Amino acid sequence: MxxxxxxxxxxxxxxxxxxxxxxxxxxxxxxxxxxxxxxxxxxxxxxxxxxxxxxxxxxxxxxxxxxxxxxxxxxxxxxxxxxxxxxxxxxxxxxxxxxxxxxxxxxxxxxxxxxxxxxxxxxxxxxxxxxxxxxxxxxxxxxxxxxxxxxxxxxxxxxxxxxxxxxxxxxxxxxxxxxxYNLSANQDFQKSIDKRVAELDSGLSAEKQPQLKIDWEFKTNYGLEHELGDWFSIADYNHLPSLISSFKKYVNNKDKFIMDDDYAESIIKTLTDDLSVDLQSNLLTLCYISLGNFQQSNSKDDQVSLIRRNNTIMFDYLKEIINAFKDVATLCRDENKNLKKNTTLLFYACNILFTLINVAVETREENYVAVSKLIQIFEDEKLLQYLTQYIEHWRWNSRLSMRIRNIISLLFSLLLLQFGNIDTYKKTKKSLYKYHGIERKEKSYQTLSVSPLHFQAFQDDITARFPTFDMSNSKLPQSIDNTNSLSQFLEIPRSKAKSSLNSTLPAPGKHLATPAPSPPMSPILIPYNDGIKTRKSFQTNMAYPYLYPSDEENDNELSIKISNGMQSKNGRDGDVFIPHSVEEAAEILKKNLDIKLSIMQLWNERDFFMATERGWERDDISKKYDYSRLLNLDSLEEINIMKRIDTYYKDSFASFNSLIFVLCQIMESNLNNVEYREEDLPEGVTMETMMSQLEIVKAKELSLRSSVGIFYILLKWFKLNHILKFEQFSALLYDSGYINTCSAVLGKYSLVYADKAYNKTLKSPNTLWNLCSKFNPIYSKSLLEQEPEKKDINITLLTTVTYILRVLRKVTGDKTHRLKSLPLSVGTLFKQYYSVFNLDVYHPMLRIIRELTPFKNKRWKSEHMDLISGVFLYERLELIDNWVTGKDISGELMDAYGQEVALRALVQFYNFEHYQKSLEELGYMKRTVSHSNLLYKDSEYNDM
Known part of the structure; x- marks a missing residue:
């Protein structure tokens, strides 16, 4: 039974x-x-x-x-x-x-x-x-x-x-x-069946399993110990003995070099001055010094302290090191002779710069003056532009001697130094808001706000329902309606009065001139007729004004309050009143209107664009967001950062497309990685036999982290500098197929996300500290006796996944046309990462789900209700939020393509106005008056 x-x-x-x-x-x-x-x-x-x-x-x-x-x-x-x-x-x-x-x-x-x-x-x-x-x-x-x-x-x-x-x-x-009579199951499936049967027998399945949780905080830099620990790969381990021998030949008193700072500085000065004479031996010695004299170090703490001290001394001789690096890198890129020797020298130069940059990033706050001078040297030498163009050259002429993996990691670290990490970004953003006089309240989940677009939609609805109600706001720009301009598609307020749903609703039953004293009763529903259910809609057509204003004289307290409030605020005589709830909602939205710096930049450039296409005078339009023209007499740090970003954007504009192409290839190379668990290894296969393969996977994953980290840093700082720089770079990412590449990588790691995040998969145990300790018995003993580091969490994986998701959110955010490019299974993919609790991983996923949900059907919403609930639990909502229901889906989809075209037109206009020389490198140029003259074209045609 x-x-x-x-x-x-x-x-x-x-x-x-x-x-x-x-x-x-x-x-x-x-x-x-x-x-x-x-x-x-x-x-x-x-x-x-x-x-x-x-x-x-x-x-x-x-x-x-x-x-x-x-x-x-x-x-x-x-x-x-x-x-x-x-x-x-x-x-x-x-x-x-x-x-x-x-x-x-x-x-x-x-x-x-x-x-x-x-x-x-x-x-x-x-x-x-x-x-x-x-x-x-x-x-x-x-x-x-x-x-x-x-x-x-x-x-x-x-x-x-x-x-x-x-x-x-x-x-x-x-x-x-x-x-x-069932089909035979394979060995793995049979094991899972037996495990499930054992759980049922023991009663464990009846208990609710707690959700996995990772106690981890997202950062762009985790300090010297983490960043330098994974810098070396398996092919670089053999270079360490040659570093020691070169230092012993050049420095006679090794103990004095460690104890006496003046003596160490004199040695470093001599080495950097003679780089042009004896490049090889001097680079070897400087590389050993930058790594903290690991043979003379008695512990990892001693080596880390020596790394900070030696590289701080080398700050003053950075220019010579950069010149030596450029010379060696150019030889590896262009020459065909002595490639093995030049490749080794390039590794030493990259190692010196990488260590020096990470020391500067870590000590930026405590050693502000020295690091500021260092940043200025990098800016004068234009190393960022050189690395970007170096990667562009590798796209068309790839060579192993160029050591592209080290170059990508070096570019990522240098961007963190020149622009800043997350903490520097927050301070700079706060200072810029203060500089431009933009007041913003501190973000919190208790204080809700409304965006200008939603406020304008609410304003249109109230004006349509109550034409006499004045809800103007001086903070918003003046509305200029021109159907022939592309600017109309940049920001489209989705008001209910203009929704396409109103076309299916009937007009009001009473005439506007003869309103009834109260609304009619709701119609009586007719019961089922022969089992057929009739559907009727009793929604109000928001395109028509409100037919039943309150004109009755009442003596209750609420009516008196409404009457007095409306008379005092709107100056009316009290004959026709607007509902108190509408007035109260308008006041709440006005007080909580949130205008960001990016919105102000977009409005300013849009005014400039509309004035140009209409032939108006443009001199009155403010140019305060063009930081390249600001003198910065007060030497404000935030303005200096904005100037560096502007210079990098101008010089590297033509190389961005190739940079994105190469970094996306680095991402795709990780799709072939194979993950192993120790219990899944075949018999006779040990971890030592798998070491070379594990080292290759480790190097590819570190390159993946640096690649998506470059995307994230550039998008983050470009948006703060100017919104249209951000839109230019995000459009290049979208056109390069980042969405498909990102989805493939996320799908690859979703299968082993939980195990890999908790370090349950095999991973190479080799680090720089383990290798350096082998040259000093005391160091090796102290490293063994030292308490083992907590390696319960795979920081590299979590950082990489967070970078990928945040970049995906920035590329598709508020753009319906790009949301349609997301794969259909993106919700199922996100649920794999949602199974492990961590808010830094949650936020970009939930923000994408928030924008994607209105375009999905009921079945999809029911299957992804956990993600939708997560939006309400962990995301900051707005005062007017209709993302689950109530959106004009047909209108959004109809205007999606036009909005994308209008945005790209405005970006092109911005680049032509501010970076015309950069566009000329790509073959673009402005039309002269003679070329745009119709008579000139006709005469040219007649001559032919």
Whole structure:
């Protein structure tokens, strides 16, 4: 009987997946009813028989069918009566049909079975009338053989048809053979089955498993110990002994170099001055010094302190080091001779710069003056531009001697130094808001705000409903409507008054001039007519003014309050009042209007664009957001950073496309990585034999982190500098297929995300500190005795995933046309990462889900309700938020392409106005007056 119940439950679940029980309306069909595998017909075919079902108490036809199955399942042949639930089933063996024997054995009825549960499945026509003596052929499901092959595939649980193998019919029921007719499972699947069975036996599955949680905070830089620990790869380990020998040859008193800062500075000065004379030996010695004299270090702390001290001394001699680096890098890029030697020298130069830059990033606050001078040297030497163009050259002429992995990591670290990390970004943003006089309240989940676009939509709705109500705001720009301008598509307020849904709603029933004193009563719903449900909509058409203003004289306190408030605020005589709730909502939105710096920049450039296309005077338009023209007499740090960003954007504009292409290739190279767990290794394979492969995977993952980190830093700082710089770079990312590449990488790591995040997969244990300790026994002993570092969390993976998701959010944010490019399975993909709790990983995912949800159907929303709930739990909402329901979806989709075109037109206009020389490198140029003259074109055509 248990198997029958299981079959019925599975039948119920199969049907429930295809349709909702609430919407299931039973209709009689003039054909033979469907039958189940044991020839039991449905309940509706029994309505004319002796079985009775109380339709008043049991209206659902699906449950009636299931109830009939349970009551009539044991009717094997018409000769045997229906067996009561309290009787034994021993007489089932007397059935003569061998096929019935096989089917009974398959159902588990091959023995003495007594039903224990006395509770009926559904409502009955009596307390114990489940058995009936006068059953008919129709009740037992006896049909012709021709019709027996028809079955409903949605209502069975097994093979279609009644043709069972002959060997099942010849089974001796008395032997009780236990034969498994299921397909054989592979070894891994069988292990998972056994594990699940063990959980069911032990009762662990009944307990709610707690959600996994990672206590980790996102940062762009995790300090020297983490950044330098993974800098070396397996091919670089053999260079360490040569570094030690070169230092011993050049420096006689090694102990004095460590103890005396003046002596160390003199050695470093001599080495940097002689770089042009003896490049190889001097670079080797400087590389050893930059790594902290690891042979003379007695512990990791000693080496880290020496790294900080030595590189701080080298700050003053940075220019010579940069020149040596450029010379070696150019040789590796252009020359064809001595490539092996030059490649080694390039590694030493990269190592010196990488260590020096990370020391400067870590000590930026405590050693502000020295680091500021260092940043200015990098700016004067234009190393950022050189590295970007170096990567661009690698796209067209890739060579192993160029060491592109080290160059990418070096570019990422240098961007952090020149622009700043997350902490520097927050301070700079706060200072810029103060500099431009923009007041913003501190963000909190208790204080909600409204964006200018939503405020304008609310303003349009209130004006449409109450034309006499003044809701103007001086902070918003003046609205200029011109259907012939692309600027109209830049920001489109989605007001309900202009929604396409109003076209389906009727006009108001009363004329505007003769309003009724109160709205009419709601119409009475007509009951179902012949079982057909009529759908009616009683929504208000927001395109028409409010027909029923309040003009009655009331003496209650609320009316007096409304009357006094409206008279004082709007100067009316009290004859016609606007509802107090509308007035209160308008005041709340005005106080909480949030205008960002990026919005101010966009409005300013849009005014400049509209003035140009209309031929207006443009001198009155402010240019305060063009930081390249500011003198910065007060030497403000935030203005200096903005100037550096502007210079880098101008010089590297033509190289951005190639930079994005190369970094996306680095991302795609990680799709072939193979992850291993220690228990999954074949017999005879140890971790030592896998070391080379693990080192390769480690190097590729570090390059992946640096690549997406470059995207994130550039987008973050470009947006703060000017919104249209950000839009230019994000458009290049979108056109380069970042969405598809990003989705592929996320899908790759989603399969092993939890295990890899908790370091349960195999990972190379080699670090710079382990390798350096091998040259000093004391260092090696102290490293072994030192408390092992907590390696419960894979910081590299979490940082990489966060970078990827944040860049994806920035590329697709507030752009419907790009949201359509997301894969259909992006919600399922996000659920894999949502299974491990961490807010820094959650935020970019939930913000994408917030924008994607309105364009999905109800089934998608029900399947991703955990992500939708996460938006309400962890994201900061707005005062006006209609992202789940209420959006004008058709209008959004209709204007999506036009908005993308208008945005790109404005970006092109911005680049032409401010960076014309940079565009000329790509072949663009402005038309002169002669070229745009129609007569000139005609004369040129006539000459031809």
């Amino acid at each position: 248990s198997k029958n119940n299981n079959s019925c439950r599975k039948l119920n679940s199969n049907i429930a997946r295809s349709t909702s029980l609430d919407n299931l309306n039973y209709k009689k069909i003039a054909v033979s009813p469907p039958k189940f595998r044991d020839d039991t017909v449905t309940a509706d075919s029994l309505n004319g028989g002796t079985s009775k079902i109380d339709t008043k108490q049991w209206d659902n036809p699906l449950l009636r069918d299931l109830d009939n199955i349970l009551r009539n399942k044991l009717k094997i042949n018409p000769e045997s009566p229906v067996i009561s639930r309290n009787n034994s089933l021993k007489n089932l063996r007397s059935v003569s049909d061998p096929k019935k024997h096989a089917f009974m054995k398959e159902l588990g009825l091959d023995g003495d079975i007594t039903t224990v549960n006395q509770v009926p499945f559904g409502p009955r026509d009596g307390s114990d009338d489940s058995s009936s003596s006068d059953s008919s052929d129709e009740e037992t499901g006896i049909e012709d053989d021709d019709e027996e092959e028809f079955v409903n595939v949605d209502e069975i649980d097994g093979p279609i048809g009644n043709h069972l193998p002959d060997k099942r019919a010849n089974i001796d029921m008395n032997k009780g053979d236990n034969i498994d």
